[in-house]
Amino acid sequence: MxxxxxxxxxxxVDIRNAxxxxxxxxxxxxxxxxxxxVLSGLSCTIDQGELIGVIGKTGSxxxxxxxxxxxxxxxxSGEIRVDNTAMRKAKDWSAVRRKLGIVFQxxxxxxxxxxxxxxxxxxxSRYINGKEEIxxxxxxxxxxxxxxxxxxxxxxxxxxxxxxxxxxxxAGIIVLEPEMLFLDEPTIGLDQKGASEVExxxxxxxxxxxxxxVVSHNLDFIVRIAGRIIVIADKTVKFDGEKKRLFSDNGLLxxxxxxxxxxxxLCEAIYEQQKIKVQGIYxxxxxxxxxxxxxxxxxxLGAYESSE
Amino acid sequence: xxxxxxxxxxxxxxxxxxxxALNNLSFDIGDSEFIGMIGPNGSxxxxxxxxxxxxxxxxxxxxxxxxxxxNKLIKTREIRDMIGVVFQNPDDQLLTNMVERxxxxxxxxxxxxxxxxxxxxxxxxxxxxxxxxxxxxxxxLSGGQKQKLAIASVMIANPKYLILDExxxxxxxxxxxxxxxxxxxxxxxxxxxxxxxxLITQFPRxxxxxxxxxxxxxxxVAADDTPEKIFTERQALLNSIGVEIPVEYxxxxxxxxxxxxxxxxxxxxxxxx
Numbered sequence: 001m002x003x004x005x006x007x008x009x010x011x012x013v014d015i016r017n018a019x020x021x022x023x024x025x026x027x028x029x030x031x032x033x034x035x036x037x038v039l040s041g042l043s044c045t046i047d048q049g050e051l052i053g054v055i056g057k058t059g060s061x062x063x064x065x066x067x068x069x070x071x072x073x074x075x076x077s078g079e080i081r082v083d084n085t086a087m088r089k090a091k092d093w094s095a096v097r098r099k100l101g102i103v104f105q106x107x108x109x110x111x112x113x114x115x116x117x118x119x120x121x122x123x124x125s126r127y128i129n130g131k132e133e134i135x136x137x138x139x140x141x142x143x144x145x146x147x148x149x150x151x152x153x154x155x156x157x158x159x160x161x162x163x164x165x166x167x168x169x170x171a172g173i174i175v176l177e178p179e180m181l182f183l184d185e186p187t188i189g190l191d192q193k194g195a196s197e198v199e200x201x202x203x204x205x206x207x208x209x210x211x212x213x214v215v216s217h218n219l220d221f222i223v224r225i226a227g228r229i230i231v232i233a234d235k236t237v238k239f240d241g242e243k244k245r246l247f248s249d250n251g252l253l254x255x256x257x258x259x260x261x262x263x264x265x266l267c268e269a270i271y272e273q274q275k276i277k278v279q280g281i282y283x284x285x286x287x288x289x290x291x292x293x294x295x296x297x298x299x300x301l302g303a304y305e306s307s308e
Numbered sequence: 309x310x311x312x313x314x315x316x317x318x319x320x321x322x323x324x325x326x327x328x329a330l331n332n333l334s335f336d337i338g339d340s341e342f343i344g345m346i347g348p349n350g351s352x353x354x355x356x357x358x359x360x361x362x363x364x365x366x367x368x369x370x371x372x373x374x375x376x377x378x379n380k381l382i383k384t385r386e387i388r389d390m391i392g393v394v395f396q397n398p399d400d401q402l403l404t405n406m407v408e409r410x411x412x413x414x415x416x417x418x419x420x421x422x423x424x425x426x427x428x429x430x431x432x433x434x435x436x437x438x439x440x441x442x443x444x445x446x447x448x449l450s451g452g453q454k455q456k457l458a459i460a461s462v463m464i465a466n467p468k469y470l471i472l473d474e475x476x477x478x479x480x481x482x483x484x485x486x487x488x489x490x491x492x493x494x495x496x497x498x499x500x501x502x503x504x505x506x507l508i509t510q511f512p513r514x515x516x517x518x519x520x521x522x523x524x525x526x527x528x529v530a531a532d533d534t535p536e537k538i539f540t541e542r543q544a545l546l547n548s549i550g551v552e553i554p555v556e557y558x559x560x561x562x563x564x565x566x567x568x569x570x571x572x573x574x575x576x577x578x579x580x581x
Binding site: 057058161162163188191192193194217219257259262263266269270272274284288291292295 | 325327348349350450451452477478479480481482483510513550551552554555556558559562563565566567568569572573
């Protein structure tokens with residue numbers, strides 16, 4: 001079974017576990033205001049191995065979308081299929097529940113055990129027997145989120161910094177080894193350092209062949225990590241596709257009530273001012289590298305011309 | 309002027325473990341100042357706001373508000389009259405079931421005469437451009453509108469100082485812009501009376517609208533200068549403590565000679581260039 005040995009190492013999509021969620025013509029309203037639907041006629045498909053950014057204005061229904069995808073809310077009409085099986089009632093969801101990891105906004109508010117270890121172990125203990133196995137998995141998850149087990153396992157989760165708490169909460173989900181990870185505003189409230197730590201946890205998780213669907217207001221964060229973008233506006237999916245197509249079209253973004261990510265604004269300004277081609281660059285590191293190269297070649301060219 | 313001298317605040321976890329939130333911190337808030345304050349999570353920003361607002365006592369050190377020691381201002385009311393506080397989450401400070409009533413609340417509490425109250429409420433509602441929301445319940449408002457209402461309800465009492473603890477953390481960019489613009493309006497309207505604002509924020513970009521910027525780290529002042537100087541000259545400090553440097557300053561530093569249009573990201577106006 002050479003293939004089984006190779007696939008996990010290469011980090012490619014493991015077809016045995018390929019998972020798909022398909023939403024078709026979803027309508028949903030909260031019971032308190034049942035005459036005002038939050039989502040109406042929404043359809044989209046989430047495939048294995050994607051890293052999807054879900055964006056939209058406040059109140060557009062992004063969080064509702066995420067909870068529908070994961071079976072926390074049920075649509076009023078329309079159909080949700082997971083791996084081609086229709087999800088009609090709670091029982092259908094419980095069969096796939098383990099493969100779905102959900103990280104709500106401010107997940108650290110759900111930390112409640114006396115030690116970080118106990119908190120991370122809480123979910124997995126339902127599925128796995130044997131103290132040693134649990135310990136192994138919990139320690140691996142803590143390593144994965146950058147909290148060394150030696151230092152953090154026995155500490156109270158309530159005495160950690162907010163960034164560490166957020167990562168401990170993430171470890172509690174990652175330890176379950178879900179196939180798909182859904183996150184609602186994972187960087188909200190964190191400072192730069194905390195946010196970039198969370199960002200690298202998410203990209204690492206994705207690179208291991210798993211699916212990630214992340215809802216965020218922070219478009220600079222989304223544009224850095226996501227390949228595919230879903231825009232929710234007017235109660236439905238208004239855009240679904242490559243990020244380049246969305247962020248290179250000012251009118252399109254504006255029509256959804258969204259602003260450009262700062263990096264995009266900056267790149268456009270640089271192009272206007274200096275005619276240096278920096279469109280389609282989404283990280284500050286890449287922008288600096290491109291500009292430095294360009295400035296150097298201009299300098300060389302300038303020196304050459306003046307010597308002539 | 310608010311004078312903070314050698315402030316220390318320790319949080320006691322259990323018998324033998326405590327964390328120091330403020331560590332011998334001294335600084336002043338002068339009259340007619342618009343001060344921004346940034347720092348990583350856990351640097352003591354909120355603790356400092358709570359201390360200045362008289363919501364938390366210091367372990368040691370003194371805070372003087374216009375010459376009076378905060379611990380000797382016997383009635384909290386005396387502090388309340390001078391200092392307005394806006395918290396991160398507007399739901400924490402909205403109390404009534406109607407926007408108009410919310411704005412009037414501080415005056416009602418101070419037994420202001422009715423005709424005077426109506427006049428001041430209308431003034432504030434105009435200045436904050438929330439006339440069309442007057443009859444609505446605060447619960448029906450968007451996050452940005454709620455925060456705007458919270459600021460209006462504080463400003464109606466004419467505080468000498470306004471302290472805001474990360475007022476835009478939960479808001480999206482257009483709403484953050486709206487709040488910043490309003491703060492600038494408030495400052496310009498009342499700076500001549502000595503009115504000062506301390507804006508604690510997670511977003512260094514927002515602090516750029518202030519005339520002075522303070523960087524906190526580990527409960528101490530790590531830098532205190534104009535935003536321009538701090539973002540240009542103190543990048544090593546900001547990087548080491550994990551505070552984001554606005555992208556245009558990162559580029560200017562890393563690519564010498566690059567020309568950028570001025571004010572690409574002006575947060576106090578409605579639009580980017």
